[in-house]
Amino acid sequence: MSIIRSERRNRYTTISNTVFTNNQLSFQAMGMLSYILSKPDNWSVSPAQLITVTKNTAKKTARDGVYAILKELKDTGFVGIEKLSTGDTNYIVYDTPIAKKPNPYNTDMGDPNTAKPDPYKPDPSEPTLIKTDIKQELKSNNKDLLSSKHDDTNPSDKNSDSAKQVIQHLNAVTGSKFQCCKSNINHINGRLNDGYTVEDLCLVITQKQIEWGSDGKMAQYIRPSTLFKASKFSGYLQAAKITKLNPDNRPVTLADFDDLTWGKDLGL
Incomplete structure (x- = not known):
């Protein structure tokens, strides 16, 4: 298979190959990260907007999928998250992963509670309910x-x-x-x-x-x-x-x- 590239004059994005390192990110995460990195530096990451990006495509990514990908990007150091005083969440995106800092407020050193369901792996017998009221x-x-x-x-x-x-x-x-x-x-x-x-x-x-x-x-x-x-x-x-x-x-x-x-x- 060969790759045919068009002449680059405008409307193209330069992305570090770090994003595509083997066994680091899923294809879904590579795609979302590439999409975000194609935006201007002052572009605000909005999960609501990301949910609409693939709405009319052959395989849309719904709400749970978008948040699961954001979690993957956070876990691998490509996304940082901060809570604003207004209650909003600010997403900071990096083109190369950063080292994750330990949470100084986390005093729970015991084993994780595996009894709680993973919100990113919903139980098929109990589908996710979304409030519409x-x-x-x-x-x-x-x-x-x-x-x-x-x-x-x-x-x-x-x-x-x-x-x-x-x-x-x-x-x-x-x-x-x-x-x-x-x-x-x-x-x-x-x-x-x-x-x-x-x-x-x-x-x-x-x-x-x-x-x-x-x-x-x-x-x-x-x-x-x-x-x-x-x-x-x-x-x-x-x-x-x-x-x-x-x-x-x-x-x-x-x-x-x-x-x-x-x-x-x-x-x-």
Whole structure:
């Protein structure tokens, strides 16, 4: 078998051969690491975005698979993980593996508890259950709403808290950092005043992340001014509800990204 290479003028990535050392990484881990290393240095690693990358391919990698690969990359020193004060997880990716540092807070020197199931090897007789109740998740996360010095909303606005819940959901699903500023709040309140619910707005967010999240051109439109435009929102919502009824194409929800059980094996 021969390898035919095209002329390299632009749009190519240089990756250290260390990534492809024999018996170090699985093909799946090599692929994800190569994909991440093809991004700019300031690119933010988002499991939610990685879940959408292979969605329409011959063999998609679902949520559990993405986290299992991230764990493999962490265990081999290609990924570092830090917990931010906001509760978010920051992934640091290396093109050559780093030596793993011992955890000074780990005082448990006994044998690992093998009675606990491995979340990356689910029991076929007990399939993984994913919560899809957006309303329940929004209530449980209400106390963690972002407070920003740029927040110039009117505290007396009856929809203020609901709008902040929508923005929090938008940031969690897309990995963005939208602020609770007046312009964003106004777009959301416009639809809430039309009689739509917080769950309706969140459903549109998750569906558009699935449709547009991996498209470099369309991803920029996953923002309040586009998602909640009066002339478009009704159509977006109708399409999202139809998709939600199809169990083979279930939208990703906030619960998918707030489930931290996998973090036990990542050292969090």
